[in-house]
Amino acid sequence: MTREECLFCDGHLDTTLRAHLASIGTKVDAIPRDQFMNAQVEEVIEHILSEMIVEPLVIYEDRAEMEQRETKIDVSEWRDRNPFGDRGPIYVAGVSVSVSIPFTGDSSLWKLRPNQWQTIYPHARVLAGRSQSNGHIQIDLAQPADETKERFKQRLDEELKTIRFYVQSQNQQVNSFNANLRGQILAVVNARRDRLKKHEGLNDFLGIPLKRKEGVPAIEPVKIERKLVRPLPPTPKSGYKPEPGITDEDYSYILSVIRHEGRTFETTPKTFAVHEEEALRDILLAHLNGHYKGDATGEAFRRSGKTDIRIEDGNRAAFVAECKVWKGQKELSQAIDQLLGYLTWRDCKAAIIIFNKHNARFSRVIETIPTVLAAHRFFKRRIDVKEAGEWQFDMTSGEDVGRHVRVHVFAFNLFVG
Numbered sequence: 299m300t301r302e303e304c305l306f307c308d309g310h311l312d313t314t315l316r317a318h319l320a321s322i323g324t325k326v327d328a329i330p331r332d333q334f335m336n337a338q339v340e341e342v343i344e345h346i347l348s349e350m351i352v353e354p355l356v357i358y359e360d361r362a363e364m365e366q367r368e369t370k371i372d373v374s375e376w377r378d379r380n381p382f383g384d385r386g387p388i389y390v391a392g393v394s395v396s397v398s399i400p401f402t403g404d405s406s407l408w409k410l411r412p413n414q415w416q417t418i419y420p421h422a423r424v425l426a427g428r429s430q431s432n433g434h435i436q437i438d439l440a441q442p443a444d445e446t447k448e449r450f451k452q453r454l455d456e457e458l459k460t461i462r463f464y465v466q467s468q469n470q471q472v473n474s475f476n477a478n479l480r481g482q483i484l485a486v487v488n489a490r491r492d493r494l495k496k497h498e499g500l501n502d503f504l505g506i507p508l509k510r511k512e513g514v515p516a517i518e519p520v521k522i523e524r525k526l527v528r529p530l531p532p533t534p535k536s537g538y539k540p541e542p543g544i545t546d547e548d549y550s551y552i553l554s555v556i557r558h559e560g561r562t563f564e565t566t567p568k569t570f571a572v573h574e575e576e577a578l579r580d581i582l583l584a585h586l587n588g589h590y591k592g593d594a595t596g597e598a599f600r601r602s603g604k605t606d607i608r609i610e611d612g613n614r615a616a617f618v619a620e621c622k623v624w625k626g627q628k629e630l631s632q633a634i635d636q637l638l639g640y641l642t643w644r645d646c647k648a649a650i651i652i653f654n655k656h657n658a659r660f661s662r663v664i665e666t667i668p669t670v671l672a673a674h675r676f677f678k679r680r681i682d683v684k685e686a687g688e689w690q691f692d693m694t695s696g697e698d699v700g701r702h703v704r705v706h707v708f709a710f711n712l713f714v715g
Contacts, residue, residue: 311407314410322482325346326487331494343480351479352407354403355407357399357462368443369393370392371390373386373389392443398434400433403431403432407472408435410468412471420464422436552590560710567713567714571714578621606618620650622650630666633650638696639697648704649707654711654713658713660711668707674693676695679692687710
């Protein structure tokens, strides 16, 4: 056996993982400043995580293939075949077997020794595929032709047993490393953001002072689990500039108020189904302003257009809600276009509130809505939401793909048969 065929013996996995972890700072600092500050923290984390995650080795023994051929074997080192120690080579007829087993995972791991190891190492040739994350290992065995077939099986079983031990030991370390990676990246990302803010005297999130009215019953906000894609968003056309916005906490509370009122509509549909979009909007608007107060002008939420509810500052919006009666996919797509066409701040929050008044098969409406959103040209990702009849998406602004619009969609059934 050659040194190249010795597995798990050319380096220490622990040392390699430590060096890999130390590279996080370099990767984070390499992101251009405007792109870094424009991206959401979770987007940066996903971007770095996609480069840092280590794919553990998995071998697929059930897909193994074997090749057998005749050969000549030098038995000069076999004591039972050369009892007098004659100088070789001494060749006899033999049989060689090559067992090829596919694997997935980072092929460089085949050379690294885990913390738990044995005094013996397995031997195989690593044949990487087109990428570094798949390929085959080839175990080559040879013995004189007069040896038993059971001897082949015994040697193969011993080799595979040792390989399994090392792979399992590695996987424990690699899985632990991957589990802690997100927290390590988050710390580095936050540290850079803090440095940039402190150095430039900026405050990325100025925030609109949405003041909760005293005495209003609390509505438990929904915990939203994000599921983000890996690429970073492009830098806005005008570069990164700190802009106002509403906090995630206020956004969750606003959504909870809409949810509460919409479900109230559903419990007494005859009362509300007589209203058109504009009247339904005004009812929701009144309830929202019952929970929040604005500045000296009074209302935090204002009418804008026929069906809009907006929070504005100057000519830009930080929150936009569209109220629509369900009339089919085309009108929903147009509503999305309208919503994403507004002049918005960098981190706009939005809602589309759909009322079903005319369709007896509400289940079809429920099936159609997320399909329309996911097919939109400005769709970025869908975020998991646990509430029935609700969906949440990250979209890009129609005016600048470097700007984000988070869209939460509600569907309330006001159909009266």
